[in-house]
Amino acid sequence: MVAELNKYLRRELDVWSLPTVLLGLLLLVPLFTVAIGLGDTGPKWDHLKSTVLSGYVFNTLLLVILVTTLATLFAVPAAWVISVFEFPGHRVFAWVLILPLAIPTYVSAFVYFQFTEAVIPLLVKIRNVWGIEVFQGAEIALRYGLLTILMASVLYPYIYISVRASFSQQRQRLFEAAHTLGHGLWSVFFSVALPLARPALVGGGSLVVMEVINDYGAVHFFGVPTLTEGIFRTWFGLGDLSSALRLAGLIMLVVFTILFFERAERGRARYADPGHRSKTRTLRKLSGLQGALAAGLCLIPLTLGFLFPTGQLVIWAYRSWGKVFRTEFAMHLANSFMLAIVAALVLTFIALLFSYSVKLHPVRWLKSVTAISALGYSAPGAVVAVGVMVVIGSLDRMIASVGDGAFMLSGSLLVIGFAYCVRFLAVSLQPVNGGMSRICGSLDEASRSLGRGKLATLWHINLPLLRGTLVAAFTLVFVDILKELPLTMILRPANFETMATTAFSLAKEGRIHECAVPSLILLAAGGLGLVTIHRLILTPQR
CATH class of the missing domain: 1.10.3720.10 (MetI-like)
Structure with a gap:
């Protein structure tokens, strides 16, 4: 032996x-x-657990839910209209919709943070009229709202790419069968196309979740204490490396759990496509108002995630390049x-x-x-x-x-x-x-x-x-x-x-x-x- x-x-x-x-x-x-x-304990960790840990976990989970939901709302409709319809600008949108991935979330945060300064007079009026509690609630809602929008508009391409690939691979025969049963196009979307795309949606969504958990720059800039932000506060603010290590272990446990369930979901998913030899789906042409609506559906996330931040950065760079x-x-x-x-x-x-x-x-x-x-x-x-x-x-x-x-x-x-x-x-x-x-x-x-x-x-x-x-x-x-x-x-x-x-x-x-x-x-x-x-x-x- x-x-x-x-x-x-x-x-x-x-x-x-x-x-x-x-x-x-x-x-x-x-x-x-x-x-x-993860197995280390001590008085500093006990203090952290009894004071701020629950806040770190709550903020992280809330941000994950909000960003993933909005990113899905950005990505899935855009992927559907690109895969099913042909409209003015279709080929351009099919490529440029992934451009927001080029922008780091913390860079987009620099641009979106200016809105918090723009609404300060409004927040002051809210405080004067309705009191400090309403003012604090409005200020928190503003920060979380802007952070959710900027992160979702930058990260939605993870879902868009995977879901669009799934939609594009679905065959004409499935849709023809659904139409013969009296289903309209949007009914086919919810009853056929979306269930078939679920593994792709889960895969893209898990990437968005991990990016949200990983983010430090954007959440720090907007003052939202997440688990990753907690590592910096615990280590550099309190000088407690042991507790920072335990926080890191907690984050890694969460991420690997997400990966496990994502792999399990893909492993359980068995969707038979009997139309693998049938012709691929032909695009339905849209023009006029319908074509404009389809283009607008694609333009919204592209503008929020790429055109607006990039345009603002170009303007700022033109004004400040001599100082840099x-x-x-x-x-x-x-x-x-x-x-x-x-x-x-x-x-x-x-x-x-x-x-x-x-x-x-x-x-x-x-x-x-x-x-x-x-x-x-x-x-x-x-x-x-x-x-x-x-x-x-x-x-x-x-x-x-x-x-x-x-x-x-x-x-x-x-x-x-x-x-x-x-x-x-x-x-x-x-x-x-x-x-x-x-x-x-x-x-x-x-x-x-x-x-x-x-x-x-x-x-x-x-x-x-x-x-x-x-x-x-x-x-x-x-x-x-x-x-x-x-x-x-x-x-x-x-x-x-x-x-x-x-x-x-x-x-x-x-x-x-x-x-x-x-x-x-x-x-x-x-x-x-x-x-x-x-x-x-x-x-x-x-």
Whole structure:
């Protein structure tokens, strides 16, 4: 038995699979640390639990419900009219409706926050007429309302993309059968199309929920204390890392529970489409008032999520660009690009290593290791940052105990680079896995039969075929890191600024106009990411 095990390990653990396993386990250490932190208790946590924890949970759940509901109301009707009708601007709307994803929620918050200042005279009148309690209620409703609108208008494309794909794949035969039973078009929508799209709706909605939980910049700007905001308040405000770790564990538990139920929902869903050989559905032409209404239905979320914030940022940037373009701004821009480029290169290399190792050793346990090691993308950035900080703090104490403490990892760029690897591995791994799976295995076998080793086969066969996929993976990671705020704010070295932290700091200081230039740079990066995703989906690697 032992001899067979040793033989199996020698066969499956080589210079490719062993580094994959070790690196995958290393990337899981921060998440494992956060999970262990759920069991820690103490007087500070008891105080937190008895005072503000219920508020954090309530605000998070309320925001999740409000944003997900409004995002669904934005996304589903737009996806339906795009999939079923042809109207003026149809082709343009089909593409531009995903543009709000290019805008980080905290950037949109900078724009929408101006409304709170515009209604101050009205709030003062409310206080004078109806008293302080009504005034406080109106002020809270205003903040929550604006926050819900801006987050839903930015995040609805997650639902729109998945639901539109589901609607587009539904066949003409189903609708013809429903029509023969006397159902009108909107009756077909509620009785046939929407139930068939439920798995897609659940999948897109779960992404919206996780983005809401992950958000720090927008909720902080509007003063809404959520669980993620609570991590910052507990750690930096109270200096209590232990309670912050427990909060992070609570958030991770919630997120993984959502993922579990989302996967279970998709696993239970079995919708047979008997029309898989029938013709695809023809679009119904709309003109006049009906066409205008359909276009307006698409224009509302697009305006709220992209056109209005972008237009306002352009105006502010025009007014303030002379104050922004200075030496320190160039340094912050260089910091952003340096971090994003280096981390994206490292993550693309790791993804290539993982994917090629699984190709060489297609065993279940190795596939599981690579899949689980990418779970960091499911956890909010603040949660990953807390886990990384606890791990690095322990390493620093070990280093100090055996040396003079001159070399410390905390506060270095190595730490933030490691955190980016934990957080964004899935972003690079998914496209690389997809590209690797499309390469015929017989090409590798032919290469090795000609005497080339595994490395030479990778270099001469796989890499040329993966060139486009690797560029796409690099671009996606580069964009995500450029826009990342909470993780960067927690782990960055002292006096180290990126475009995301610069925009956020300027907005917090009340220099709203000056935050427009770095915000537009982030928006442009987000647009680059959307173009990459579009090309990756529509023009797959051959």
